[in-house]
Structures are given as structure tokens and as C-alpha cells.
Amino acid sequence: MKLVALQSLLDNASFAILLVTMLMYWISAAFPSIPYLAQGGTAGMAIANLSIFVLLSARWIDAGYFPLSNLYESLFFLAWGITAMHLVAENMGSKNINSKILIGVFTSAIAMAITAFATMTLPENMQGAEPLVPALKSNWLMMHVSVMLLSYSALMVGSLLAIAFLFVSRNQEITLKGNSLGNVSNLRQNQVSLNFDSGFNTGNESSFESSNGAVTTLSLPSGILAIERLTLSETLDNLSYRMIGLGFPLLTIGIIAGGVWANEAWGSYWSWDPKETWSLITWLVFAAYLHTRITKGWQGKRPAMLASGGLVVIWTCYLGVNLLGKGLHSYGWFL
Amino acid sequence: MANYYSKFLRRELFPILGNLKFAIALLLIIAACSVSGTVIEQGETLDFYQQNYPEHPALFGFLTFKVLLFLGLNHVYSTWWFLALLILFGTSLTICTFNRQLPMLKVAKRWHYYTKPQSFSKLALSTELIGRSLEEIAPVLTKFGYQVYQENGQLYARKGLIGRVGPIFVHASMLLILIGAILGSLTGFIGQEMIPSGQAFQIKNVTEAGIWSHIPKDWAVKVNRFWIEYTPSGAIDQFYSDLSVIDNKSGKELDRQTIHVNKPLRYDGVTFYQANWDIAAVRFTLNASPVLQLPMTVLQAKGTNNKVWGSWLPTKPDLSAGVTLITPDLQGTLLIYDEKGDLVSTVRAGGSTEVNGITLTIKELVGSTGLQIKSDPGIPLVYTGFGLLMMGVVMSYVSHSQIWALQAGSSLYIGGKTNRAQVGFESELLQILESVPTKILEKSYGV
Numbered sequence: 001m002k003l004v005a006l007q008s009l010l011d012n013a014s015f016a017i018l019l020v021t022m023l024m025y026w027i028s029a030a031f032p033s034i035p036y037l038a039q040g041g042t043a044g045m046a047i048a049n050l051s052i053f054v055l056l057s058a059r060w061i062d063a064g065y066f067p068l069s070n071l072y073e074s075l076f077f078l079a080w081g082i083t084a085m086h087l088v089a090e091n092m093g094s095k096n097i098n099s100k101i102l103i104g105v106f107t108s109a110i111a112m113a114i115t116a117f118a119t120m121t122l123p124e125n126m127q128g129a130e131p132l133v134p135a136l137k138s139n140w141l142m143m144h145v146s147v148m149l150l151s152y153s154a155l156m157v158g159s160l161l162a163i164a165f166l167f168v169s170r171n172q173e174i175t176l177k178g179n180s181l182g183n184v185s186n187l188r189q190n191q192v193s194l195n196f197d198s199g200f201n202t203g204n205e206s207s208f209e210s211s212n213g214a215v216t217t218l219s220l221p222s223g224i225l226a227i228e229r230l231t232l233s234e235t236l237d238n239l240s241y242r243m244i245g246l247g248f249p250l251l252t253i254g255i256i257a258g259g260v261w262a263n264e265a266w267g268s269y270w271s272w273d274p275k276e277t278w279s280l281i282t283w284l285v286f287a288a289y290l291h292t293r294i295t296k297g298w299q300g301k302r303p304a305m306l307a308s309g310g311l312v313v314i315w316t317c318y319l320g321v322n323l324l325g326k327g328l329h330s331y332g333w334f335l
Numbered sequence: 336m337a338n339y340y341s342k343f344l345r346r347e348l349f350p351i352l353g354n355l356k357f358a359i360a361l362l363l364i365i366a367a368c369s370v371s372g373t374v375i376e377q378g379e380t381l382d383f384y385q386q387n388y389p390e391h392p393a394l395f396g397f398l399t400f401k402v403l404l405f406l407g408l409n410h411v412y413s414t415w416w417f418l419a420l421l422i423l424f425g426t427s428l429t430i431c432t433f434n435r436q437l438p439m440l441k442v443a444k445r446w447h448y449y450t451k452p453q454s455f456s457k458l459a460l461s462t463e464l465i466g467r468s469l470e471e472i473a474p475v476l477t478k479f480g481y482q483v484y485q486e487n488g489q490l491y492a493r494k495g496l497i498g499r500v501g502p503i504f505v506h507a508s509m510l511l512i513l514i515g516a517i518l519g520s521l522t523g524f525i526g527q528e529m530i531p532s533g534q535a536f537q538i539k540n541v542t543e544a545g546i547w548s549h550i551p552k553d554w555a556v557k558v559n560r561f562w563i564e565y566t567p568s569g570a571i572d573q574f575y576s577d578l579s580v581i582d583n584k585s586g587k588e589l590d591r592q593t594i595h596v597n598k599p600l601r602y603d604g605v606t607f608y609q610a611n612w613d614i615a616a617v618r619f620t621l622n623a624s625p626v627l628q629l630p631m632t633v634l635q636a637k638g639t640n641n642k643v644w645g646s647w648l649p650t651k652p653d654l655s656a657g658v659t660l661i662t663p664d665l666q667g668t669l670l671i672y673d674e675k676g677d678l679v680s681t682v683r684a685g686g687s688t689e690v691n692g693i694t695l696t697i698k699e700l701v702g703s704t705g706l707q708i709k710s711d712p713g714i715p716l717v718y719t720g721f722g723l724l725m726m727g728v729v730m731s732y733v734s735h736s737q738i739w740a741l742q743a744g745s746s747l748y749i750g751g752k753t754n755r756a757q758v759g760f761e762s763e764l765l766q767i768l769e770s771v772p773t774k775i776l777e778k779s780y781g782v
Contacts, residue, residue, distance in 0.1 A: 241755065
């Protein structure tokens, strides 16, 4: 069948595109003076997103059911989610090009690694579409699994942004905005200007520093308009908060959908299965993160550290539980 | 005395329980305790723990099976300390809602104008425009979705107040879910039955029951038929049970449904789920005999999931000779082996074969359906909680944005803040400023 050929073309293509995209982001982070690389990265992400979308659609048409029946499909769905969430993060209103590059440096790498694992490491027989087992024959499958994977993608991008923030602000004391109290620390006026001495700033003055804490003067034909803009680290931190803020409702809805499905199918909305428990652990960790953001005196690096730790928790929840071989998230006695 | 206690509660205990750092610690502690239950095998036998967690050498130097069992780490999620943590969590949620969230919502709803230019420097984003008028800003803010209040050269605009309400919904719904779960465990029950096709049963084999649970006695369930549909490749496609609810007194059929995995039967607050299966018996005739039935027994290869069902069929009246009937599934094919263990023939249901001079006709294989039976009166509360929780978390994503403006002479001070989406708010505010019409300006500069 032609769709099969299309699929094997597309999964390798997605990997190749993401590899190129990643290189563009990395080079543009190292040499910010090279023009159009960041735009190229964004375009690469969009193309990869589209090609994975077509790949999954082809499998859907081919197999006749929503393509989330095995690890291979689930990995590609996750990679699609990460590229989508990357584009969401890029379009969250920041005009700061450096923040876009830094998002891409991390997200393109993880998306590339996922597609590489799916296409090259997974054995051939695990890549094919398999018939659904009876327990999974339900419309809830689409609802539950797709929302869960989207939430993992958003949370992963959020966690990666927290890592990017920690990386950018590694030499500074920082007090940040973005807490739900709506208070703004007056400390930011005293903030040290960012210093990208290692790796980032290779002698080019026009690079990152120009956008840090810059006073933007809009070229209106009138008046004085001087607004102190968010710095790069503040931007990254807030984008991280927003992405986790987006992933958290998705995670909640995904877990609830799973609970309702389990109750409709097996008579119990919660049974402390390892996968379930780890999704709850993920939920608790990110709930704690969201609360650290409104805790006085804890803004800044502490929440970001918790969010970066969250990355490990998400991966354990997504893959680790299954790799341990304990309960394959298989309810009932059939599987 | 009572007064003293309530004072102690309000002054000493509530502030701790409602404290954010305490709540964060509690969330992380519950998470850490939950991890232990996924690492240590739950609900195994004493033997298992003795073998895997010996006293010498103790795992990590302390985790022997005695410590493990003492702490209840073999059933983490039902230990007193885990349940106590959950109750503490519920208490913290309640106190936080009343001591923190509701007052904060009240503060957020209250608003005031800024009357001094100095006030603007305290805002996250603020600026001073020359030659602009307040009247020009107001319609732009409305266009961006803000609710605008203005008088005497002062302006206040806000949007996304719903983002302040969301967290309250989240906390309240979590409480509903906890209460629903407790109610369910007190008034519900879980049972299992394995019933051959054609038989009726009352709910008897109850594995877990709450202290106030009610197990219905005035009706029974009849399994009209159980069958499995297979895919062309022989894999299981779906399991089906045709069930009837029968009134015990009149024998009348009250309900009849065919259930499968993901489609249970609900009756009188009790739900029957398709959960397991078995082969109960084989029905056959020998020569011209009436239809006879022999039970089938499951045979499982050690350490694997491969099962077959078997039965021994005597072919002589004194039982001195016979054949073994084996089947791997409910598709209807039987393998017949002689005493030496050699395959003699295979028969399909409805077919015949000659064994030891006798004509054996297989009528059918009788399947048993394994039903999971459950009643949980807490479900309506839990589901309401689920609904509100989903609504609450979505609402909580919205950022509460506020903008102030003040006309002071030819200067227009404008500034604002938001509680979540600083990046988005910044670009929105810049857009707002850019889209303020500039015609006043030309007038004031009077080219």
C-alpha cells in the first residue's frame, strides 16, 4: 500500500528536519549575528510539526483507528505535541528573538531525540500498527491518551524553559515577577545586567545584551514612551510558567478522562496502578510548582529548579513506569 | 475550655495548615510517599517480602521485610499514615480556601483609581505619554476586552477576573472528590463472579464492602450466553455477555443487555463489568447418547501466560480407557489426544470423530463470563468534583490584568500589571499604546 511507503518516508523526514532545525537553533545561539537562522528554526519546527501530523493521519487512515496503539505512535504524537507547544511558546507574545532561540535550542533537541529513538532504536516489529486490544476499543482512548500526551508536551516544554532560565541566570541573584499575587518586586531596577560571557556572546555586542532589561522606545510620532521591558531571563521564566500553566489543566483533564473511562469500563476511577500513581505524582509536583510561584520570597530560581526536576518526573511517568515492567497500565485481566 | 480550643485552632493551627509552604511540602510529601508504592511491590504474600527484603543484607541498610511490613509499605495507599496525609491535605485545602483565597478574591474585586503620577512607578509596566487624552485610550482598552471605568481624568480597566475565581473552584472541587471517595468507600461494595453460560446468580462473592453498604437481594442476574469474537488472525476482538436481570419473586425479566469491555450493565445502582472469562465445560454425545457435559479445567504452563483448557473423556464404561480433550480458546476447535499423548484428531464444535470405536460428536464449548460487580454511591459527588475541577483549572489559566491611567496636565500616565502572563501582557500593552489614535497629538503640537 502507498500509505505505508509514505509513512516510512515521513518518519525519517521528520527526524531529518528536526535535526536540521536543532542545528539552526544551536548555531544561532552560538553566533547570534548570523541572520535568518532563528526564523529558519521556527520554519523547521512548523514543517516538522506538519510532517508528523501527516504521518499520524496516514496511519489513522491506514489502521482505521486513532493512531495511539503502541509506543512508536505515542512517541511520534509526543514529538508532534512538543513541536506544537514550541510554536505556542514562541507566539506567546514575546518579541524577544533571543528567548525564541533559547526555547528552540532545547525543544528541537528533545523532539529530535524522540523521533530518532522512534525511527532508529525501536525494533521494526514495534513500529507497525497493531490491532487494538479489547480494553482499548473505546472513544475514551482518543480523549484520554491524546490529552495526556499533549499535557506531557506542554509540561516538558515548560520544564525545558525553566532549565533555559536557570542556564541564562546561572551567575545572578534574581527576583522575578510572574507570581499570582500580582506584586512586582522593585528589585529588578537593581538587577545586574546579564552576562553571556561563556558560549553565548562571542564578542558581538548586538547579541543578547541588547534585549536585556532594555528600555524600548517605540517609534511613535509623539511623546515620550519609555517602558522597561522584560529581560531575557524574566521572559524565559514567565514563558515557562505559562507553558506549565497550560500543561497543568491538560494533565488534570487527561487524568480525569482516564478516571471516568476506567470507571465506565472497569468500575473504578482510581486503582493506584503505577502509571496512574505516577500521573498523580506529576500532578502533585507541578501543583507544588504553581504554588511556589505565589509564595513570597520563593520566586526566582527555586520554582524553576522544581520545574526542571518535573522533567524527570514526566519522563518516569511516560516511559519509566512501563520500562520497569511493573503494571503495563493494563487494567482488567486480559492484557 | 471550648473557647480555648477554638482560639488555639484559629490562632495557632489554622495559620500553619493554611500556610503555603506547608501546602507545598504536603504536596511533595504525598508525591514522595506515592512513589514508594510504585517501587515496592504492593499486596504480595509474606513469603515474597521475606525473600526480596531479607534481614541480611538489608536493602539500603535498613529496609528489611520487618520494617517494610511495620510501616505498611506493602499496602502504602491504605495505611493510616497515607490516609492521614490525605485528610491533612483536605484540611489544608479547606483552610486555604477560607483564609486565603476568598479574602484575595475580595481584594481583587475591589479597585481604585490612581490619583498620583508617582503611583505608576510601582507598576510592572508604566509609561508617560505627552499630548494624549484619556478618552482616546478607553475605546482601545474596550476593544482589547477590558472592562473600563473612568472619571475625572482617572481610568481603571481590568480583565480576566475569572482567573482569580478558578483556584477557588479547583480547591472546592478537590474537596468534593475527597468526600465522594470517602462516601464511596463507606457505602459501596466490589464483587466478582465467574458464571457459566445459561446460569443465574445472586451477588455473593463480595471482596470489599463499606460498613454501610447495601447488597441487593431481591433480584438475580442470568447469563443467557457468553461468547468471544476473534479477528481473522485468531486474536481476541471482543468479549460479550448477554445478561438478564430477573426479579426473584415473580421471575420476570426486569432488564436485558449484552455487555462487553467498555460497555457495562447498570441496574439498581450496581454495575456489571465484563472482566474475565473461562471455559466451563464441553457438551458432547457418544454414539447415540443424550447430550453429556464434562467440566473443562484450565492448565497453565508455569511462568507463562499461555493457557489451555482440558478434560478427560472416558471411552469405556469401567473408565479403563479414554482420551484427553484440549482447547486453547473458545473458537470451538478441540484437540484429541490418546493415553500415550499422541494427537489423534481435531474436531470442531458440531463435528464428529471416531475415537476408540466410538463416534464422539462435540455439541459446543460452554464459556463462563467473569464479571466485576461494583456499587459506588460516591460517584455523583466525585463526577461533580471532576467537572468543577476541569472547569476550575481551565479558568485558572486566565491572567488577571489591570491597567490604570491618569491625566495630569499634558501628560498621560499609563501603567498596568497582570498576575500570570507577564510576557503576553507586555506585548498587549505595547499594542494598546500603538493603536491609540494620534490625532490629538497633531492638534496639540499644532504643526
